[in-house]
Amino acid sequence: MAKRDALGKKPLxxxxxxxxxxxxxxxxxxxxxxxxxxxxKEAQPLPEAPLDVMTLLSMPDHLRKTAMTVCRxxxxxxxxVAEQTHRAxxxxxxxLNQLVxxxxxxxxxxxxxxxxxxxxxxQG
Amino acid sequence: MIALGKIIAVHSYKGGTGKTLLSLNLAATFVxxxxxxxxxxxxxxxxxxATLLKIEKTDYWLNDYLNGIxxxxxxxxxxxxxxxxxxxxxxGLANPTTEAIRDMSSKDRKWxxxxxxxLLALKNSLVKEKGFDYLIFDTSPGxxxxxxNAIVAADLVIVATTFDRSDVNGTKRMLRELYDLFEKKxxxxxxxxxxxxxxxxGKEELKAKMEDEYQVPILGIIPCFCEVLKSEGxxxxxxxxxxxxxTKILDEMAHKIDDEV
Numbered sequence: 001m002a003k004r005d006a007l008g009k010k011p012l013x014x015x016x017x018x019x020x021x022x023x024x025x026x027x028x029x030x031x032x033x034x035x036x037x038x039x040x041k042e043a044q045p046l047p048e049a050p051l052d053v054m055t056l057l058s059m060p061d062h063l064r065k066t067a068m069t070v071c072r073x074x075x076x077x078x079x080x081v082a083e084q085t086h087r088a089x090x091x092x093x094x095x096l097n098q099l100v101x102x103x104x105x106x107x108x109x110x111x112x113x114x115x116x117x118x119x120x121x122x123q124g
Numbered sequence: 125m126i127a128l129g130k131i132i133a134v135h136s137y138k139g140g141t142g143k144t145l146l147s148l149n150l151a152a153t154f155v156x157x158x159x160x161x162x163x164x165x166x167x168x169x170x171x172x173x174a175t176l177l178k179i180e181k182t183d184y185w186l187n188d189y190l191n192g193i194x195x196x197x198x199x200x201x202x203x204x205x206x207x208x209x210x211x212x213x214x215x216g217l218a219n220p221t222t223e224a225i226r227d228m229s230s231k232d233r234k235w236x237x238x239x240x241x242x243l244l245a246l247k248n249s250l251v252k253e254k255g256f257d258y259l260i261f262d263t264s265p266g267x268x269x270x271x272x273n274a275i276v277a278a279d280l281v282i283v284a285t286t287f288d289r290s291d292v293n294g295t296k297r298m299l300r301e302l303y304d305l306f307e308k309k310x311x312x313x314x315x316x317x318x319x320x321x322x323x324x325x326g327k328e329e330l331k332a333k334m335e336d337e338y339q340v341p342i343l344g345i346i347p348c349f350c351e352v353l354k355s356e357g358x359x360x361x362x363x364x365x366x367x368x369x370x371t372k373i374l375d376e377m378a379h380k381i382d383d384e385v
Contacts, residue, residue, distance in 0.1 A: 052237040053272040057305060064305065068276070071244060120241040 020112060023093070027114075030097045049103035051118050066095040070105060075117040129160075129251040132381070133261040133278035135271055137294030141284040142315040144172050145352070147262035149362040150282075153371075153378040155204075155211035156363070159257040162200060162214040162250060166274050167264040168228035171218035176358075177203065185219035187228060190239045196249050207363060211257075228270070236269045243277040266294075267302070275303065280381065281310045282343060287317065292337070299340060311343035313377070318348050344377040346370065 049055065051071065056064055069084045070076050078093035085092065096116045099105040106119040134147045144167070151163040164186055165173035174180070184198040200214040207213050218224075231239070243261075250256045261278060263271040275281055281303055285295045295312070303310040314334060331342045349370050355361050362371045 050233045050237040052233045053240060053269065053276055054233070054236075056276070057272070057302070061305070065307070068306065071240070071276070074244075118237070118241065120238045 026090075027093065027097050030094055031101055048119075051104040055104065063095055063099060066092060067099055067104060070096070070099075070116055071118060075115050077113050077115055081116075129255070129257045129259070130279040130381075131247060131251070131259045131261065131277055132280045132282060133263055133271075133274040134282045134284060135263045135275060135298075136265045136284045136291075137298055138286075138288065138291045139170075139265045141265070141286050141291065142346070143167075143265070143284045144176065144262050145361075146282070146284050146313060146315065146346075147260050148173070148176065148360060149370075149374050150378060151213060151258070151260050152207060152209075152360045152363045153374045154258050154382075155207050155213045156209045157378065157382075158210035160212040160214075160255060161258045161260065162216060162256055163260045163262065164216040165218040166261045166270050168218050168270050169225060169264050169268065171220040171225070173215060173262065174217045174220050177215060177217075179215075179217060182217060185224070186216045187219045187224055189216070190242055192238065192242070196246060197254075207360075209363075214256075231269070236273065239270070240273045240276060243273050246277070267298075272302070275308060276306055278308065280384075281308045282313055283310060284313050284315050286315055296338060299338060311341045312338050313343050314345045316348040317345055343380060344373055346373055 051067060056067060059067060065085055066081055069081045073080055073084070078089050078096055081092040081096065082089040096105065100107045100116065105116045108115045134143045136143050147163060151161045154161045163173070165171050168187065179201065182201060184194045186199055188194045189196050189199045199216045201217065202214050204212045246259060250259060261274040263274045283295055285291050299310060312334065327345060331345060335342050351368065352361055352370050361368070362374045365371055
């Protein structure tokens with residue numbers, strides 16, 4: 001009770017904040033792993049790789065499923081994608097961030113939510 | 125009955141398997157049963173729908189929509205009056221001029237990516253907002269960009285195939301390496317079937333044998349009808365010959381699709 005007063009928040013809200021921060025940390029780690037895999041320094045801009053059908057065909061199955069779902073939905077959170085693919089939200093979050101690093105998707109944060117989309121008009 | 129309309133892509137491995145004939149007659153069959161249908165010619169390398177339907181000029185082609193020049197409603201041509209049936213038939217035509225074919229053959233990956241986005245957007249603009257029951261994409265054969273875009277945007281892929289050995293092998297390869305990868309619901313139409321060549325099989329046996337060979341459902345088996353070939357695509361056969369066996373087979377196929385969705 002004393003701790004609750006000290007923080008001025010309900011324990012549930014605190015836990016929610018911790019979860020959110022852990023997710024952000026996870027995303028950053030995934031980005032670092034991917035950048036390391038591709039032998040790139042963080043300062044380098046992300047490559048732009050059009051998400052056309054031939055690219056989709058050449059992708060590993062697990063990423064294609066995620067990429068196709070974003071193509072269909074237009075703009076989606078990891079939760080939206082997970083709902084369609086019936087895979088865990090955290091798994092989709094990892095795949096979506098991987099697709100961002102590969103340059104196939106763009107990511108935009110609006111408040112607490114991260115939206116992923118294909119930048120069809122911006123490329124080229 | 126369905127709550128939301130569907131996009132059907134009619135595709136094949138080889139040319140000359142009867143995709144356009146199948147697409148046009150399937151569209152007319154759906155219209156006969158009161159459906160609101162739009163048929164699109166996505167064979168930009170060899171457009172044929174404009175010629176078949178005797179439409180020489182239009183303000184906007186499907187090419188213009190994919191090029192981002194206009195919205196889709198400018199492209200649609202209402203042919204409902206020609207059909208005299210309960211439903212509505214619209215078409216979106218590919219520009220058949222040499223210049224347009226050359227232009228469409230020289231598009232880059234980024235353009236193709238945008239074209240895919242525009243095809244996917246039809247689900248909203250036509251199916252959800254305008255209440256179309258079916259959008260039918262008549263595609264070009266093989267692994268062309270425009271065809272794969274159409275397949276990705278579709279809910280159901282109908283593959284028209286013949287008994288030609290190279291067609292059978294190519295179709296089997298596409299089932300494994302294309303439709304499966306995109307997790308598309310796929311069904312086969314065996315077209316131009318010469319029953320004389322397989323006297324030991326009845327229709328059901330042939331269907332079972334081919335389903336075993338392709339490992340996907342057979343939507344229909346269409347024998348090689350001389351009358352259909354003789355009509356040379358000058359008329360919409362299913363509309364003009366309602367009692368012909370070809371029309372009956374198309375009826376069965378349309379009902380199967382409607383029941384499935």
